Amino acid sequence: MKIIQAYKEAGKEWEYFQKKAMLKNPLVLVFGNRYLLEKSEVIDDIRKEFPYEDIVFGSTSGEIICCNVNDESISVTAIELENSSFIVKRENILDFDKNAKELGEALYEKMPKENLKHLFVLSEGSFVNGSSLINGLETNIDAKLSITGGMCGDDARFEKTLASYKENPKEGEVILIGFYGATLEVSYASFGGWIPFGPERIITKAEGNILYEIDGHPALDLYKKYLGDKSNELPQASLLYPLNVTPDGKKDPVVRTILNINNEDQSMILAGDAPVNSRVQLMMASVDGIAQGAQTAAKLAMNNRKSKPELALLVSCIGRKLVMNQRVEEEVEQVREVVGERVPMAGFYSYGEMAPFNGSTSCELHNQTMTLTLISE
Incomplete structure (x- = not known):
């Protein structure tokens, strides 16, 4: 070569x-x-x-x-x-x-x-x-x-x-x-190196890569509560706090970045699928x-x-x-x-x-x- x-x-x-x-x-x-x-x-x-x-x-x-x-x-x-x-x-x-x-x-x-x-x-x-x-x-x-x-x-x-x-x-x-x-x-x-934090929740409504509800609540509303003041910087701030998603029936989780948000229906557009009944957690990371x-x-x-x-x-x-x-x-x-x-x-x-x-x-x-x-x- x-x-x-x-x-x-x-x-x-x-x-x-x-x-x-x-x-x-x-x-x-x-x-x-x-x-x-x-x-x-x-x-x-x-x-x-x-x-x-x-x-x-x-x-x-x-x-x-x-x-x-x-x-x-x-x-x-x-x-x-x-x-x-x-x-x-x-x-x-x-x-x-x-x-x-x-x-x-x-x-x-x-x-x-x-x-x-x-x-x-x-x-x-x-x-x-x-x-x-x-x-x-x-x-x-x-x-x-x-x-x-x-x-x-x-x-x-x-x-x-x-x-x-x-x-x-x-x-x-x-x-x-x-x-x-x-x-x-x-x-x-x-491999990532990111760390899940907070409670593990369940995706209750999603279509393809659009996430609507977590634990029966609007996904974006719940996400904003976790971000606090940083929610004003969405969607860019979401790159620092992705989601750890474990589809139902699978043992290996995948990380999902939020590409965009929809304030009208309180949904989040992800970079990949997040199926209904998947377990989900927020993630954070350090440089090291x-x-x-x-x-x-x-x-x-x-x-x-x-x-x-x-x-x-x-x-x-x-x-x-x-x-x-x-x-x-x-x-x-x-x-x-x-x-x-x-x-x-x-x-x-x-x-x-x-x-x-x-x-x-x-x-x-x-x-x-x-x-x-x-x-x-």
Whole structure:
């Protein structure tokens, strides 16, 4: 595997982490600030610097490259696979009347299945229901096939996100990257480091990712009582106090970020599903706890690997970034210490992370986690 990485801040020159060189038919991952990705001159500059066909774009809430976390920048990771291969497919949620499950089914159907080892998803992040998208992708999936990935971001604005394959970045795109090859080894993990607090309650009314009632009371009203004065800062304040949701019949909880609120019906729009009869608690976090969570994720991803990873793809949550603030690079450094200092790292801060629980291949949508995908040939 040959990898070339570079990043660029507005008005500055490209900075490379490896010696600049031409690659043979690489997969090019471009993660960047949404405002920059909307500028045609920025896209033209990227295409000129990386004149390749298979370019995947995604907007972020912060770009991860090497051990750095950048804002208002463009980061590029070009990957030449030597003993394996990749295929990229795309669909747009607007062509499916915003039905993410149907899109997921259609997208997986387009992907050739022979020798398929792993799927990486880069999805629109502002109105795609990530849980439904995963359900669609897994409707007819081989039980041995794993899925990881993330939802695009837009800093803490939550206005719109952009993604694309080959074309210029646009709204509504969901990108699916398939990795193929007998020698390919992919491991993954997801972990948070957040702490539940307060009483455990029951979700009594919800539809998909819209939460209406907890213990028979309006969900938003109950949430505001917990936040106190911070409720005036909603929905941004909710990134610091997500929900710990354990669906009925399942032992492993998932964390759900509140993306938006509706004061009229006192509901909360979550980044993923929160089914009726789920147990729910509020969560909080410390900087040290989040950094430790990233280290735990890295250790889980490294468990039982046969070979050293050649690439680490990191998808972390905007909520973690807001809590850590100036110390945000600490969680990336924790990952680097575990996976190895010479392993190239690339990724972004997201509106939702996708990965199976440890020991499983069934994918889940997570919020507030550090999610890792480690790849080697």
